[in-house]
Amino acid sequence: MCKTVLIRILILSLGLIPIDGTAASTFRPHGPLTGNQPSDQKAQDLFKQALLHNSVGHERSRQLIEEAVQIWTQLHHPDKAARALIQLGQSYMRENQYLISLHFYKRALELKSIPSTMRAEIECEAYLSIARVYDELYSNDLAVEYFQRAIQTAKRIHDRATETLALAGLADLHLMKGDRQRPEHTSTMRLVEAEAA
Secondary structure, rough: OHHHHHHHHHHHHEEEOOOOOOOOEEEEEEEOOOOOOOOOOHHHHHHHHHHHHHOHHHHHHHHHHHHHHHHHHHHOOOHHHHHHHHHHHHHHHHHOOOHHHHHHOOOOOOOOOHHHHHHHHHHHHHHHHHHHHHHHOOOOOHHHHHHHHHHHHHHHHHHHHHHHHHHHHHHHHHHHHOOOHHHHHHHHHHHHHHHOO
């Protein structure tokens, strides 16, 4: 009995945790005992599982992403949480659940303490996604507003792909209204032609 207690104390002091809880089992280095605290690796694993489940069952996938978001929020990784929220929004968008997708895109934008370079990338993606939702909901004024936000942010960080997509969205909106002379349409055509060359 005393020998087992000494072995366990030695194992714990070295930061080794038994895989199955028994002294006779194989050990792996794990650092100090922390209980069941969330980790960045756990959140990443949940997110990867969610992507695998996405083709099987959307609901399970969404639950896993929500768990990852909670962990990343607790660990103060708002950039990762924001990207996961955008992924959730896209999942609902694919199923034409526009209001729910809008909720997740806006939640991504509300996260604080995202480093400025990452924030701009996240804003680009979220603004473009929000514009597309409003376009689908026939809220043209809001769609235009968010396409323009995406364009401004994309220009600031030199993200030509997002800028082009947002300009194309604006051009489509104006074409649907019968306005073929808007500068957005002309600018989009020039960008598309320049990228093709």
